[in-house]
Amino acid sequence: MTKSPIDPGGNLHEPLNDVMARISSELVDVAELIERLEPLLSNGRSTEFLASPDHMRVMQGIDLAVQKARGLAGFIDGIGERLDSDHLIDITTALNLITLEDMKRRLKASIHAAPSAEIYQKASGDLEFF
Template sequence: MQSSFASNMVPHEESLPDILMRIVAELHDVAYLIERIEPSISDNHAGQHLGVAEKLMVMQGIDLAVQKTRGLAEFIDTIAAGIPEEHLVDVATALNLVKLADMQKALSGGGLRHGHSQPLNRAAGDFDLF
């Protein structure tokens, strides 16, 4: 799904540390979403077509993806802490490349999320079409 959110944006400069912190928040959200997959795969009924060794490899892959995502978030977070607020960058072009509307809005600073993009309290059967 493409969004026209950023296509109407006028180029403007924002503080680089602020932008990096929005990226950190998105990376933490990605790690959370990946973690939510793990219980469904480790469940006895899910992934029955996988052998024990294959299931273990999938679980290790999920764990590695979470660790790498969180590692990137911490890396960027640490770098952002050392950058003066006066360092400005124009994010309009970069935002046009982000295809997910919710992520584009969060990265633009126009939609600060509280919590995760897919909260656990969503009713079973709820889904988003894309």
């Protein structure tokens, strides 16, 4: 961390608490995407399927993943809220590790994009190959 908004190499720095808020928002988005799987797995297909121990483990795993993502989001928010806005960080290298372009855009400070869960809900029926 540094107190200078621009280092000698020309890299921009931004408040760490802002970065952490964006990460938290991404985790909430992940939780929402995972939650949308639950109805697909419990749509009343058959009583055998619903009574299956394997199916119940999958459902419990989905629920646990959602709780963990939301818990981590809250934890990161809690830490970020207590950071001084003078704590600056350059996230360029970290952003280069992210392969999902929409997530990378949302994590950049100057970009305000809709969360993935919202985009995919509106694009129902569309198909994107990757």
